[in-house]
Amino acid sequence: MHRIHGSAIWVIWGLTTALAAQAQDTPPISGDSETCVACHELVNPGIVADWRHSRHSRRSVAQALAEPELARRVSAEKVPDELANVVVACLECHGQNPEAHADTFEHFGYEIHTIVTPQDCATCHPKEESQYGQSKKAAARANLLENPVYRGLVDATTRLQTFADGTLTPGESTDSAKAETCLACHGTKVEVSGSRTVETELGEIELPTFSGWPNQGVGRENPDGSLGSCSPCHTRHSFDIAVARSPETCSECHLEPDVPAWEVYRESKHGNLFMAHRDKQTMDTVPWRPGADFTAPTCATCHNSLLVNSEGTVLAERSHDFGARLWVRIFGLPYSHPQPATGLTTGLRNKAGLPLPVDLDGTPAATGLITAEEQTARQAAMGKVCSSCHTGSWVAGHFANLDKTVGNADAMVKAATGLMQHGWETGQANPADMFDEPLEQLWVDSWLFQATSLRYSAAMCGPDYGAFKQGWWKLQTNLAKMKEMVGK
Amino acid sequence: MHRIHGSAIWVIWGLTTALAAQAQDTPPISGDSETCVACHELVNPGIVADWRHSRHSRRSVAQALAEPELARRVSAEKVPDELANVVVACLECHGQNPEAHADTFEHFGYEIHTIVTPQDCATCHPKEESQYGQSKKAAARANLLENPVYRGLVDATTRLQTFADGTLTPGESTDSAKAETCLACHGTKVEVSGSRTVETELGEIELPTFSGWPNQGVGRENPDGSLGSCSPCHTRHSFDIAVARSPETCSECHLEPDVPAWEVYRESKHGNLFMAHRDKQTMDTVPWRPGADFTAPTCATCHNSLLVNSEGTVLAERSHDFGARLWVRIFGLPYSHPQPATGLTTGLRNKAGLPLPVDLDGTPAATGLITAEEQTARQAAMGKVCSSCHTGSWVAGHFANLDKTVGNADAMVKAATGLMQHGWETGQANPADMFDEPLEQLWVDSWLFQATSLRYSAAMCGPDYGAFKQGWWKLQTNLAKMKEMVGK
């Protein structure tokens, strides 16, 4: 039944869906999953409704495999027979790989697990899982916690402090403090912590409890030993590619002041066009065609989607290694540097022997970073995306400007670093903990927030952002304060 | 006439409305209101057009009363006969309760008032007015201005200062400074200040002038003696429930840095989904059905809307006391504490005898706050909303994380408070005015902005916000600066 008093769009969506369903028979739901739905539709109506809106609820893997290659959304060559001809419903995912899952439990006769992992998704999407698994995203937890420098910053940021008897005493950072901040994006370790008994209309049931949960961090350690999570972008349970391609999705983690991708995008011409023409962008087609499907790019357009022109020529390959079209890393470290050659960065060493890709004077690590040739190839790949809507002179000018701004940002960090080192040498600050004194915190602010912001403002064409909001002005006021502190 | 060169949506909206009108006869407009419309359509076309888009312009109260109970949008048992069978137009509201309104004036033969108040709306919506009247919202003006501590913060924030003869001298906060900041949300006192003569095509007319106007603060003191305003959320003159349920509505007041609900929502998965799927959410149905009507929650979903599942079982009751599902208060005070038991909080007293729900060491007031049992009941009510889309283990984990983060925030405030009190004891700051020296202002920043932000980031699932943007990092840098100031 289509309501006429509600949103007209909803009606149209319904009609469109109905037409689509007519055009191709909807495969059946497996009997097991039908049981799940019957009960959970009342207990968690939003979950089931969201799934009903999903492509998973309307297509079988066999149908997906029959699509022309560029339009395929599954990368498996084939899948187990019992999965092939039903829609992808509850047990098809929550019942995958039960033996691998430490969180498998018995639920009304089924062996299921709460936490669906990239390894589960890989049954149908192995290529995506493989690319993702080699990216910095999958290693996001290890890259943070197993690197002593970053670990120090995490602890300095989230440690509790107490004041008693006239003295301020730094304490420990708790697991919950880290879980609700850094690890919310980088990923917790999720483990079964016990079980609980719940009263239901069908009697008492036993359910597992977890530590490190809920979490959708991109580098999550899962109870099946796998790394990462698909749901921060492919939000459950509609798994709508239109959501994954929406800029707000990326904005949950890529935000000011340390990674201001969202803020710079929103105030760029790209963001402007997307917001103004949002209702005219077709967000869910595969492949995705600049011009024909959309005129305003989102994060996914430039960083990972498969793009083709009107003749079907591939302009950009799909990749779930989101750094695949990036040649220089512009955040997270004091200085820009060539992208790490591997997703796991704990093995990098700078001149000083610290596990970082750059030294305090800006020199990049001698090994472990991509080569100049690889940088050129990746810039060319990104340039092909830009060329969908920009001329060659525009693209060349943009890349040249970006280079210069990145250089300026690095130079300003170098001045701030010099002042801080001078403060260390003269005893005005203590390098034992690099992040806990006002002089050091101004230095952190200068590189982690301001220089990064300046680089992003140039990279993603939101120049206003790098002038006063973050960037230049604050780099200057930080230097003036630091100079006053160290008497220089 | 439906334009084809304009927005297609507008056409569809028109068609939908036309179909709806066909389905049930539109009642007549009262003759008196028809007179208003004839003239104001030319003078204020936006007002009349907005009303024409409203439900008020298409339905009579009698029709509204005939709806099934869960779908009813009026809570009166019955209304005066002259109101029952006409649409709700100009005089039906601006002519309500003329004797109660100090702002009633004669206008072309009608006794009308400019400012329509909750007491006027209560003719048809008495239950909503009653719930609202007992909430903190209706008391927002008194809670701020009649509490000496808050009043001190208001004055310290908005007072003028002058520099002359080498001395900076603090002056008074003016009425306009308060009206254009704190009281814009908390509410001014609106009074008739005189009258003015206006030339019109129909000759000279006399109109009242007001002090404290314009204002739509939630605790406004109205010329009829009532408190509050319905229009900040039910924006005149469409009074569209879809607007009241839109997150931007709440965001006019619930904003960073002191109440960062909007910012945390926008960067949460909830906000992400809402923005990505906004055009597929049905925002105006009563009751509101998770899954069927919407999959992305807004502020109203969790805090006050009537929610039912597909079987019509009530998941959450409607309430216009917006704290009805809240068990802990996480903003506006240095420390979290159980929600106040009444909307008017001027009667609260902490250990030290100050009109606050907590002491400077974090101890909650002994009386005037809700009990632990009531806290449990309210958390359970909120948990039922969460369960629409989340499993029990998710919800339990979320509440546990929230508790820990709120505890962390309180602990960090306690350290900052210790440093400030130490500064008072050692004469480095003067407690006579708690808000006017750099040391004290860092303390205010720590609790009013940073600790609040940290708590919100956990409560509303926008964890990135509490790490660097606001919250932890700034709590640490504030402590480092305060430590330096007091030499500890």
Next chain:
Amino acid sequence: MHRIHGSAIWVIWGLTTALAAQAQDTPPISGDSETCVACHELVNPGIVADWRHSRHSRRSVAQALAEPELARRVSAEKVPDELANVVVACLECHGQNPEAHADTFEHFGYEIHTIVTPQDCATCHPKEESQYGQSKKAAARANLLENPVYRGLVDATTRLQTFADGTLTPGESTDSAKAETCLACHGTKVEVSGSRTVETELGEIELPTFSGWPNQGVGRENPDGSLGSCSPCHTRHSFDIAVARSPETCSECHLEPDVPAWEVYRESKHGNLFMAHRDKQTMDTVPWRPGADFTAPTCATCHNSLLVNSEGTVLAERSHDFGARLWVRIFGLPYSHPQPATGLTTGLRNKAGLPLPVDLDGTPAATGLITAEEQTARQAAMGKVCSSCHTGSWVAGHFANLDKTVGNADAMVKAATGLMQHGWETGQANPADMFDEPLEQLWVDSWLFQATSLRYSAAMCGPDYGAFKQGWWKLQTNLAKMKEMVGK
């Protein structure tokens, strides 16, 4: 072909466009432009697709000239015959005025230029170009760089600094630093810098290279000697008036902390309504009718669009001098002051002889600013826009509140200025460079960011913004810090 698996809106847009096309024959594309399209459709599919969505691709100038006066989008009396009866495609713009363009080059037999300028657009839109040419926008580059005070602020913000041998040394601001910040909005000087050879499927071609490019600053100096750019608002290549009227367009430059129009709008009731009802606003009709076409105003509504009521009476004239309805200037200078009388402001002189419209004590310049009569006329013009949706008492109250808040902001700046001057007198800071020491930078923060924010919060009805986010609280904390610095 209309896809049914894509966005339903896209389908409707297609249908609407098809109906519109049926209603009036689409004129032909010129043969020359057809050649351009054939190739660039593959090379830059986004550009061509965007243009296909434009009005330019569907209408000839002759058709545009035949519209009723209020609906006309071209202001030329007539255009050259060869332009009149074809759609406005590639060469119609990129081939305009080839002799005037230093960037003209030969491209497959055509004389074309990359950079289309206001002078090119003036062929069909002369009135808009003329208004714009006299506005502050067209003079934005000169107003910044040819004014020694502003130039000093630009340089102090973007100069590189180095630390060596224990000393921090300020260096120069580079062209690229300015181009990627201030001049991104104010405009670079675009010049041909050389040429490059590109391999294409049709052989090697020679293309010009540019300095100062890419840039869409509003005061850009173009290779044809003209000033400005139409594309920051009328974004190429759809040139959609709906984009120009969208608030995100203006937000690319009018942003916090120095011009927080976007932030204040977004959190105002105007912004709230626009976001909540965005899909019901008709954004592309000319003239634009409050109520009939839209109920939520955007920047363009209040500042420059042609508005008429339902009887066709003009409520507000179109102007491309965006200050035409503004009587007081509330940003960019320490103190508010009457709007400059001309767009080019380098000729202004204050009491002290500096090229500024105000003195350091707040006195406005004696000449070069609009008169009180002109101020009254402009306020009345803006008031007519407000009256579309607000009563006279609302509008009068709003303007009175704005006046008071602007006065408060000026008074707070005066106190900060007094403290800084005291610091200069006592040798605690050095006035030789006004922008490079912490005391001075707090002063800059107070007027350039905080006082401006406070004024905007009142002007555009986002009062929360001026309380804590920016404005009052930071004005107070700045004063407290400055007082401590100068020992007063």
